[in-house]
Amino acid sequence: MTAAMIAARPGNMAGTDATEADAGRTAVSIDETGNELPATASASKVADGVKEKAEKSLSLPAEPLAGRIGEWARALLGIVLPPLAGLALLIGIWHLATFGGGGIPGPGQTWDAAVALFSDPFYVDGPNDQGIGWNVLASLERVGIGFGIAALVGIPAGFLLGRFALLSQMLNPIISLLRPVSPLAWLPIGLLVFQRADPAATWTIFICSIWPMILNTAQGVTRVPQDYLNVARVLNLSEWKVFTRILFPAVLPYMLTGIRLSIGTAWLVIVAAEMLTGGVGIGFWVWDEWNNLKVEHIIIAIFVIGIVGLILEQMLMLVARRFSYENR
Amino acid sequence: MTKKIVQIENVGQSFDTKKGRFVALRDIDLDIHEGESIALIGHSGCGKSTLLNLIAGLTRPSSGVMLCGGREIAGPGPERAVVFQNHSLLPWLTCFDNVYLAVERVFAAKEGKASLKQRTHEALELVGLAHAETKFPHEISGGMKQRVGIARALSMQPRILLMDEPFGALDALTRANLQDELMKILAATKATMVMVTHDVDEAVLLSDRVVMLTNGPAATIGEILEVGIERPRDRLALAHDAQFGECRAAIMEFLYHKQLKRAA
Secondary structure: OHHHHHHHHHHHHHHHHHHHHHHHHHHHHHHHHOOOOHHHHHHHHHHHHHHHHHHHHHHOOOOHHHHHHHHHHHHHHHHHHHHHHHHHHHHHHHHHHOOOOOOOOOHHHHHHHHHHHHOOOOOEOOOOOEOHHHHHHHHHHHHHHHHHHHHHHHHHHHHHHHHOHHHHHHHHHHHHHHOOOOHHHHHHHHHHHHOOHHHHHHHHHHHHHHHHHHHHHHHHHHOOOHHHHHHHHHHOOOHHHHHHHHHHHHHHHHHHHHHHHHHHHHHHHHHHHHHHHOOOOHHHHHHHHHHOOOHHHHHHHHHHHHHHHHHHHHHHHHHHHHHOOOOO | OOOEEEEEEEEEEEEEEOOEEEEEEEEEEEEEEOOOEEEEEOOOOOOHHHHHHHHHOOOOOOEEEEEEOOEEOOOOOOOEEEEOOOOOOOOOOOHHHHHHHHHHHHHOOOOOHHHHHHHHHHHHHHOOOHHHOOOOHHHOOHHHHHHHHHHHHHHOOOOEEEEEOOOOOOOHHHHHHHHHHHHHHHHHHOOEEEEEEOOHHHHHHHOOEEEEEOOOOOEOEEEEEEOOOOOOOOHHHHOOOHHHHHHHHHHHHHHHHHOOOOOO
């Protein structure tokens, strides 16, 4: 055990060097922007602290626990520091660009507005004036319903298309034709059919999220390895067993890719759809704040939309990793 | 004379390709007897696996008659179990569940769950993998995967075991190990086996008859060699055995002299 630890030492030292270099780089970027934001400054202080800790742990090889903590902190720092530096750079440029005034609010102004906004995210003051929390939830609900129906229709359709060549030959040209159409082009059809704005927006989400699920599921079905199907034939499995034990698990990773693409598109489209349909929702909220000329709220909305999209994506990545057998 | 399990009469197999009709096999006549081990050997592309797939029922012959137990082979069946070259275990099922899938299919109609589990357990024990039941295929070595494949095939209690280059992808030591175990299993279960191989030593060591196929296209049976070596066979003793050497030489003569591939 000790031999392994000693053997691991040189690599650790190299890791320390890299961390120090990272910390230095962050300090430089702070100097460049000429604006010591509290968050970044404390980050660099943390970096110094960790550096000290790391050096201490190196000088005390008799303490494996401290060494392990230092190692762990260094690894964490390696992951966290570069994105933080990037964010600092972005905020710095933003600050410089808005320094001379103009219509776009600076980082500080936006921060103040955000603090005020998020202090009460769930107020209701009439149908057209609700907290940002309600708006995000309303959008998520539309995406959830539209996407859910699309999954219920699209995934079985994908299985059928993948299993029966004739069906896929019949429908593939139609799908190819409809897929590149902007989902918003379907909005008037939805308005006409449903006569109300809300289902029309859901309908738009449905249309835009169904294609990736059909296509990816179908592709997954056609790519089930022949070996597995031969196993099914040799074992003479029933159709139900073939589906549950072979087809479904083999297609699942493709299906999840389709779902991920769908959710991503749906979240992109909902903002635009809500701008057109109105009501409660983050897209409409952006439009509303534009009419009120509260530009800092628009910038906050951009961040909120981005963060929610990121969370959705990461959640599905997590699910996909859980069910991926290919890398095993 | 022992009972014939599989009868192949005048069987031919051809495929329609873009370039026209491709004849893979022609005029195959072969009877496989109960308890017999047969090796199919020939240069790659000669149609060994095609013949095995025909016996398995995965493909149907273009001409001729194929019988198993006196009945025509119309498709795959549990009495003809196949061990694939690349093990073909389902990666999302544990070793136990991979075998259980086969056991369930064959015996679920007559037996309870406990008995099915017992059968699965026994099959894995037979190939020495009782300790790895809960492991997934990606967690075990290539040799172990192939063992699970063999356990899956044996668990169905087939009348005949069909093996398509089962040890082709393994290293020499693992292969020798599994060959020895397969011999033990065959002796214990008195199973009938047909194995596709391109390894001359493997063919002589494991089989009672070596069926040599001529080069494709339109391959057919060139010679059949009776391996008269007594069982149980010992790999080390056979290394200096004159009879083993003769069998080996006869197959080599066929493969590298009579059927030498023109610069492929």
